Amino acid sequence: MEKDAGSARLTGRDGTGPATPGAARRRRRWLGGGAALLTLASIGISVSGYLMVDGHRAHQADNRDSTAALAAAKDCVAATQPADITALPASQHKLDDCATGEFGKQAAWYSAILTEAYQAQNVHVALPEMHAGVERTNDDGSIIALVIFRADISQQGVADRENSYRIRVKLVRQNGQFKVAQLDQVSK
Incomplete structure (x- = not known):
């Protein structure tokens, strides 16, 4: 025969349940605080990620602008040094296209x-080496x-010579393309 164990014996205390109502409240506070902290952390990570992606896009746009500006600077400076008298018309056309402002x-x-000068001296020019870099934006x-x-x-009646030049170029954007606004020779 079985005896009635009573309600006290059916709900044993194994230490897992809250002992008092105050402990239950503290546990809810800890869980609520943890959830709030995780929510704030996820918002912070999301905002940081957005700012990093936005900064990366701006940096890529600056790189594209710098690359386009350097190509325009090299093309226009090369046009100031035509190979010979036959290259003069193309050089003059290029200078007209790439120049603006003071230049x-x-x-x-x-x-x-x-x-x-080219007609009088029968000048021939070669540009074996050209480098360019952005100083500032x-x-x-x-x-x-x-x-x-x-x-x-090289020119008629004079020994061949090699000259090195350093040119500072100011480029401005006009109609979606960079053009040379100022060109100054830099002393060594």
Whole structure:
């Protein structure tokens, strides 16, 4: 025969349940605080991730601008050193296309001087080496680049010579393309 164990014997205390109502409240607070902390951490991680992606996109855009500006600077500086008299028309056309601002005014004058010099001296120029780098990007979006190149020059009646140049170029964006606004020779 079985005896009635009573309600006290059916709910044994093994230490897993809350002993008092105060302990239950503390446990809920800890769980609520932990959940709030995890929520804040996930929001912080999400915001940080967004800011990093946005910064990366801006950096990529700056790199694209720098690459385009350097290519424009090298092309325009190379146009100031045409290979010979037959390359002058293409060089003059390139200077007209790539120049603006102060350099735009100089380019027209420069083309006339080059024509006279090349015709009078039968000049031949080769550019075996040219390098360029961005020095800085200004707040107005213009880019200052430094172009360094060697020019091998030969002309009738004079020994061949090699000249090295360092040119500081200011580039501005016009109609989606970079153009040379200023071109200055830098002393060594």
